[in-house]
Amino acid sequence: MDATLAVSESGANHLMQDLIGLASIARSGSGTWGPFSVGYDVNIHLAGGTVELIDAPSNRVRVHNVNVLGTVATHFTFDLGAILPTICIPPFQICVDIPFIGTVCTPQICIPWPPPLTVSVTLPIALTITSLDFGILVQSNPTTWVVGILLFPFSLAIDLSPEAGAIISAISAEVHSILSGIPLIGDLIAGLVDIVLNALTPLLGAILSAISGFINTVLMLLDLFSLTVPVPLLTFNKIQPALPANFPQPGDLEVDITLAALNANILDHELVATADIA
Amino acid sequence: MALTNGHDVFAALHETGVNKFIHNVFLARRYYFHFAVPPLGSGVPGTDFAVLPPLPVPGTNYGLAYSLDISQPVIDFTPQDATSTLPPPLTLGPNQFSLSADVQICLLCGFHIPIRDPNPNDPRGKEPGKGRHPQGDDREQQPERVCTHLQLWAVGHPTVANLGATDKLIGLEIDDIVVKEVCALEKIMECITEDAVNALLEKVRLTLSRIALGAFPVGLILEDGPKIADDQLEAWAKIV
Numbered sequence: 403m404d405a406t407l408a409v410s411e412s413g414a415n416h417l418m419q420d421l422i423g424l425a426s427i428a429r430s431g432s433g434t435w436g437p438f439s440v441g442y443d444v445n446i447h448l449a450g451g452t453v454e455l456i457d458a459p460s461n462r463v464r465v466h467n468v469n470v471l472g473t474v475a476t477h478f479t480f481d482l483g484a485i486l487p488t489i490c491i492p493p494f495q496i497c498v499d500i501p502f503i504g505t506v507c508t509p510q511i512c513i514p515w516p517p518p519l520t521v522s523v524t525l526p527i528a529l530t531i532t533s534l535d536f537g538i539l540v541q542s543n544p545t546t547w548v549v550g551i552l553l554f555p556f557s558l559a560i561d562l563s564p565e566a567g568a569i570i571s572a573i574s575a576e577v578h579s580i581l582s583g584i585p586l587i588g589d590l591i592a593g594l595v596d597i598v599l600n601a602l603t604p605l606l607g608a609i610l611s612a613i614s615g616f617i618n619t620v621l622m623l624l625d626l627f628s629l630t631v632p633v634p635l636l637t638f639n640k641i642q643p644a645l646p647a648n649f650p651q652p653g654d655l656e657v658d659i660t661l662a663a664l665n666a667n668i669l670d671h672e673l674v675a676t677a678d679i680a
Numbered sequence: 681m682a683l684t685n686g687h688d689v690f691a692a693l694h695e696t697g698v699n700k701f702i703h704n705v706f707l708a709r710r711y712y713f714h715f716a717v718p719p720l721g722s723g724v725p726g727t728d729f730a731v732l733p734p735l736p737v738p739g740t741n742y743g744l745a746y747s748l749d750i751s752q753p754v755i756d757f758t759p760q761d762a763t764s765t766l767p768p769p770l771t772l773g774p775n776q777f778s779l780s781a782d783v784q785i786c787l788l789c790g791f792h793i794p795i796r797d798p799n800p801n802d803p804r805g806k807e808p809g810k811g812r813h814p815q816g817d818d819r820e821q822q823p824e825r826v827c828t829h830l831q832l833w834a835v836g837h838p839t840v841a842n843l844g845a846t847d848k849l850i851g852l853e854i855d856d857i858v859v860k861e862v863c864a865l866e867k868i869m870e871c872i873t874e875d876a877v878n879a880l881l882e883k884v885r886l887t888l889s890r891i892a893l894g895a896f897p898v899g900l901i902l903e904d905g906p907k908i909a910d911d912q913l914e915a916w917a918k919i920v
Binding site: 410412674677 | 684690697919
């Protein structure tokens with residue numbers, strides 16, 4: 403070989419941090435569970451991680467402790483009228499038909515429920531992937547040689563169920579606040595809130611599970627987590643100008659270093675690329 | 681054994697790679713290797729050969745056309761190749777390279793090129809701007825191209841020059857040279873050729889980022905080297 407380039411674990415960590423720093427994504431989704439329509443805006447990015455280079459024949463780049471950080475802003479929209487019973491005071495109305503006058507009823511006021519309300523709750527996303535393994539491969543593109551890394555399949559368990567309490571609290575508070583503005587139902591508010599929560603609670607597991615699955619899907623859209631498209635770790639132009647054209651004098655031809663072949667392996671915990679120059 | 685030795689990056693150019701690069705320079709920048717006073721010189725002046733001023737002939741107001749052609753130098757990084765013909769007293773030590781090349785020097789004898797008289801007040805009175813035969817007659821002399829071949833060998837060390845915070849210019853410089861077949865002129869020829877070869881080597885320096893094959897576009901901070909060992913020019917750097 404005519405040229406050798408070796409990158410240590412610290413150097414590879416530097417390169418990997420550049421890739422991790424670029425790994426961010428935002429996506430939105432929604433679904434309906436019973437009377438609840440839920441929208442969710444996911445923003446996630448990666449941070450941290452340390453690189454371990456595992457020698458050939460494994461030739462693996464292992465990244466330990468990559469943090470997945472971000473938020474999912476959830477928006478629960480529901481119509482109280484679809485959840486709460488109709489409440490009238492008094493509950494029953496007595497009507498009588500009076501000749502020559504018509505039907506006459508006792509007074510009754512039915513509570514008009516407010517229009518559909520939306521409760522927003524922002525949930526944190528914070529988990530650590532303890533180990534990610536990437537294989538290395540060399541690609542010959544038309545103008546470049548690329549030493550890329552390709553992720554081996556891994557499992558990721560995102561569990562938002564601990565956030566159920568925050569959702570319940572937020573919805574409870576909001577419903578309580580809304581109902582408090584309605585006259586004549588003061589004694590009923592606690593029970594009405596419970597009705598809403600009773601409608602929500604059986605659905606919350608499915609809702610959070612769906613959001614977790616969505617986050618998982620979104621994460622897999624990150625280039626770094628692609629299982630089919632390698633991510634460039636080192637890129638080499640096949641033709642590298644060593645002496646520029648027209649310098650030092652006009653008309654000077656460019657003198658290039660042309661990389662005719664390139665190989666990469668991990669040896670002694672270093673990523674070693676060797677090149678043949680044409 | 682790890683190559684990076686505690687640094688982010690190790691970059692090395694093997695002597696085969698350097699010689700291929702010099703070959704490319706030799707083909708693309710002919711005027712780095714060929715020098716001549718027209719009408720000597722082959723091809724386009726300034727492109728195929730660097731134009732030299734005539735060689736003044738003492739006692740005349742003319743100069744002679746001459747040319748100097750350096751063959752493609754061959755670089756050998758320590759340890760010395762088995763095929764090396766490095767002559768004594770040169771030896772290839774640690775962190776050194778050797779260079780060998782052939783040099784052809786030609787003179788167009790009898791072809792007089794008028795030159796400006798550097799002594800215009802000389803009472804012997806030469807006419808400025810005209811060629812004059814030393815014997816004072818105007819007979820036509822048929823110019824004759826006479827040439828001699830020399831072999832030179834040199835040893836030297838790697839150099840580094842600043843090129844900003846995130847790159848360096850890495851090159852080679854010779855320290856000692858031997859020119860054979862020149863007898864009593866040896867010291868004079870060695871003086872001239874050492875300067876000429878170092879001027880050539882200065883033109884073919886490479887940046888640290890290029891030695892690292894351009895893989896770090898943001899830049900590299902040189903932390904150790906350049907050093908020559910194991911038939912390679914080596915450098916260690918930190919990724920910016």
